Amino acid sequence: MTRPALWRRLLAEFAGTLLLVTAVVGSGIMAATLSPGDAGLRLLESSVATAFALASLILMVGPVSGAHLNPVVSAADWYLGRRTGAGLPARDLAGYVAAQTTGAIGGAVLANLMFGLPAVTASGTHRAAGHLWLGEVVATAGLILLVFALARAGRLPVAPAAVGAYIGGAYWFTSSTSFANPAVTVGRAFTDTFAGIAPASVPAFVAAQLAGLIVGVGLLLALYPVAAVAPAPALSPVASPVEPS
Template sequence: MSKYLAELLGTFLIVLTVAGAGHMVFLLGADETVGLAAIAGAVGLVLFVAISMFQSISGAHFNPVVTIAFGIRRQIDLKTGFVYVAMQLLGAFLGAVVANLMFGVYAVAAGTVQRLTTQTFVGEIVATAGLLLIVLLLVDQEKLSLIAPSIGAWVAAGHLFTSSTSFANPAVTFGRAFTDAVTGINFASVPGFVIGQLIGAGVALTLFYFLSTKKEQNV
C-alpha cells in the first residue's frame, strides 16, 4: 500500500500547491507577472520535494501519462498502473479541496477559468512531451537523481514559456477543475487539455524510441 499512498500524497501536494498559490496571489493582489512567477516557483519547488521524497517508494509518477507510458513499455503491470491513476486522481481532488479550505472558500468549487484555445492545446502538447521525455531519458540513462530537479525546473519554466502554463498532467488538470482559484480550470476545458496531454505523451514516446541509449526490448 505504501506505493499507492505515495502516489496519492505526491499528486495531492502538487494540486494543493498550485491551487493554494493561486488563492494566495489573488489574496495579496499580486499583478499577473508577479503572480505567475510566484506560482511557477512554488510548483517547481514542491515537485522537487515530492519526487525526492517518494521516488524510491512508488517511482513518483504523480501523473497518468507517466504511468501510461511505463505501462506501454511494460515497466509497470496493468493492475498497479490502474491503481496508480486512481490514486493520482483522488490525490488531485483532495489537494484542491484542502487548498480551498485553507483560504476560506467552499471546499469544492467549480473552476471558472476557460483555458482551452488552439494555442493552449499546442502548449499542452509541448509541456507534456517535454516532461515525459525528461523522465524516460533520465530513467533510460540511469540518472534517477536528476529527475526531481529536472522535472521541477521544466514545470516551473513551462509556467512561463508555454501558452497553457504547463498543466502537463491529466490528474492535475482534473484536480484544478475543483477550485475557483485563478489557477483553476473550467470543466469544459478539461477534455481538450487531456487530449493535448495524451498527444504530447505520444510525441515523447516516439522521440524516446529514437533517442534511447538502450535497445528497446520491452516495446
C-alpha cells in the same frame, strides 16, 4: 529489487498528488492575494513555489512509488517497460491513475479549505483554444522525454532538480503554462481560483496531454532506443496555473 506493497505505492501516489495540487492551487491563491494587480508577478510566485514543492515531493515519495503523480507518466512507464517487466505492471496502472486523480481532487479541496474558501467550487475559467492545446502537447511531450531520458541514461539522481527546473520553465514558455497532467487537470476543475480550469475545458486539455504522451514516447524511442538502466522513473510532472484568458 522487490517493489513495495501495492497499497503503499497507491497511498504514496495519492498523498504525493494531493500535496502537489495543494501546492499548485494554494500558491495560486496566495499569489493572487499578495499581487492582485500584477499577473506576471503572480505567475512567478506560483511557478517558484510549485517547482520547489515538486522537487521535494519527488524526493519524498519516489522511493515508495516512483513518484509518478501523473497518469501519462504511469502510462509511459508501463508501455516502455512492458516487454522487460521493468516498468509499472499493467495490473497496477489503473490503481495508479485512480490514486492520482482522487489525490488531485483532494488537493484542490484542501487548498480551498486552507484559505477559507468553499471546499468545492467549479471553476469558471474557460481554457478552450487551439494554441492552449498545442501548448499542452508541447509541455507534456517535453516532460515525458525528460523523465524517461533521465531514466534511460542512468541519471535519476538529478531527477528532482531537473524536473522541478523543467516545470518552472514551462510555466513561462508554454501558452497553457504547462498543466501536463490529466489528474491535476481534473483536480483543478474543483477550484474557482487562479489555478482553476472550467470543467468543460478539461476533456480537450486531457486529449492534448495524451497526444503529448505519444509524441514524447516517440521522441524518446528515437533518441534513446536502448535503456541503460530500468526505465522506472522516480520523478513526476505537474501542472501550473494559467492566467485567465
